[in-house]
Amino acid sequence: MSFDRTIKIAPSILSADFANFGVECEVIEAQGADWVHVDVMDGHFVPNITFGPATCAAIRPHIKGVMDVHLMIAPVDPYIEGFANAGADVITAHVEAGPHIHRTLQAIRGAGAKAGVALNPGTPASSVEMLLDMVDLVCVMTVNPGFGGQKFIHSQIEKVRELRAMIGDRPIHIEIDGGVDPTTAPLVAAAGADVLVAGSAVFRGGSITNPAPYGENIRAIRAAAVV
Numbered sequence: 502m503s504f505d506r507t508i509k510i511a512p513s514i515l516s517a518d519f520a521n522f523g524v525e526c527e528v529i530e531a532q533g534a535d536w537v538h539v540d541v542m543d544g545h546f547v548p549n550i551t552f553g554p555a556t557c558a559a560i561r562p563h564i565k566g567v568m569d570v571h572l573m574i575a576p577v578d579p580y581i582e583g584f585a586n587a588g589a590d591v592i593t594a595h596v597e598a599g600p601h602i603h604r605t606l607q608a609i610r611g612a613g614a615k616a617g618v619a620l621n622p623g624t625p626a627s628s629v630e631m632l633l634d635m636v637d638l639v640c641v642m643t644v645n646p647g648f649g650g651q652k653f654i655h656s657q658i659e660k661v662r663e664l665r666a667m668i669g670d671r672p673i674h675i676e677i678d679g680g681v682d683p684t685t686a687p688l689v690a691a692a693g694a695d696v697l698v699a700g701s702a703v704f705r706g707g708s709i710t711n712p713a714p715y716g717e718n719i720r721a722i723r724a725a726a727v728v
């Protein structure tokens with residue numbers, strides 16, 4: 502997985518057809534997705550439950566590119582090896598998920614994956630200042646994690662700007678997750694983000710038997726972000 506700062510669209514399969522994840526991943530890549538974003542929720546760290554490493558392993562052969570696993574679980578550490586073995590390229594843990602995020606990030610890299618750290622909307626940019634040599638990606642949550650289809654929280658744009666300045670020329674992606682659509686994408690791209698996760702705004706209007714809207718939606722977000 503090489504590093505670059507061009508805009509990457511990462512559809513979240515939280516908005517895909519759960520009975521057809523494999524085909525959804527193949528179709529979404531064929532329609533122009535750069536990464537595939539996989540949301541893991543435990544019903545404890547967030548008030549929703551999705552799936553675990555076994556489902557990630559089942560999805561993996563259907564993704565040619567980057568499998569970006571967003572862990573909304575606590576604790577995280579006991580499950581890192583499982584998600585790495587499932588073939589995750591990026592594993593992102595929340596800074597709020599436990600007292601030892603530094604150890605968690607070490608463990609993710611130790612398991613052979615790229616390490617991401619996610620920040621809830623109430624968590625300041627300064628919380629990752631001491632972690633910059635440990636991370637490959639910082640994920641700014643622009644909704645409270647747990648569900649797709651929520652409204653973008655505009656106050657987070659300033660956080661993206663702060664992170665962009667803090668990161669400087671280090672090879673660290675800034676990912677935005679939540680409420681990304683053609684209206685909000687240019688705001689976060691201008692602030693310095695390069696990975697745009699979008700669930701509802703990508704999957705709306707389409708299906709595995711009618712995939713063209715997926716492509717139109719991806720192109721609309723990319724066109725709005727690349728200014």
Ligand SMILES: O=C(CO)[C@@H](O)[C@H](O)COP(=O)(O)O
Pocket residue numbers: 513515516538540571573644645646647648649650651678679680681698699700701702
């Ligand atoms: O992590 C999460 C939600 O907790 C996201 O990845 C959502 O799936 C994004 O969905 P939209 O806001 O784009 O509908």
Ligand SMILES: [Fe+2]
Pocket residue numbers: 513538539540571678698
């Ligand atoms: Fe996510």
